[in-house]
Amino acid sequence: MSKTKQDSAAKKSSPLTALIVMGVAALAGFGAVYVKYGPQGNGTSGSEVKDGATRTGKAPAGRRNATGLAAFSRGQMTTFVAKDAPVDLPALKFQDGAGGTRTLADWRGKVVLLNLWATWCAPCRKEMPTLDRLEGMLGGDDFALVAISIDKGGLDLPRSFLEKIKVKHLKLFNDPTAKLGLTLKAYGMPTTLLINRDGKEIGRLVGPAEWDSEDAVALIRAAIDEKS
DSSP, X not given: OOHHHHHHHHHHHHHHHXXXXXXXXXXXXXXXXXXXXXXXXXXXXXXXXXXXXXXXXXXXXXXXXTTSOGGGOOGGGTTOEEEEEEEOOOOOOEEETTSOEEOGGGXXXXXXXXXXXXXXXXXXXXXXXXXXXXXXXXXXXXXXXXXXXXXXXXXXXXXXXXXXXXXXSOOOEXXXXXXXXXXXXXXXXXXXXXXXXXXXXXXXXXXXXXXXXXXXXXXXXXXHHSOO
């Protein structure tokens, strides 16, 4: 091929080459901020995967999570990220359905699944029935599900929603200041924390989940059986 023809071919291919390069670069940039969803919509951004976990929420091969829960980051709980060790939580205050002040200390001695939700959050509304069923299955002396609405309007909106979906087991709690999300560094909704009997966080899941699934029940039972 003559030099003239080579130059012509190069000029024709360069726009296509540039588009390919730009496409690859765009995908690389997107991958840094994506929200990963599991089979039922569990989600967490790549930047939120911490504590030595991989993007699947599982501990790296050969490394056992100190809380013993990393092995349960599977199936419906794929995006559950177990802490390397129990983490102290800041003081939390919120309201119960009667307007009284509650704190996590009220559940000391029980494993707690603390869920932050709001009526304006569609994924929160969708997972609420599964949380209700989980509380019905495991709630008692060893476990409690504390779902706290962060609706700024107070108790009326979340109360109306829970009545509408006919919850049977969940109790009404609300943070009228809507500051619990910042306090707990919950940058996505819903966010659910698993808390041990000593009131320390042992893992969390960002995004909605099937909380009445076999995988979720196995995770909670493991937390109940775990030594502090």
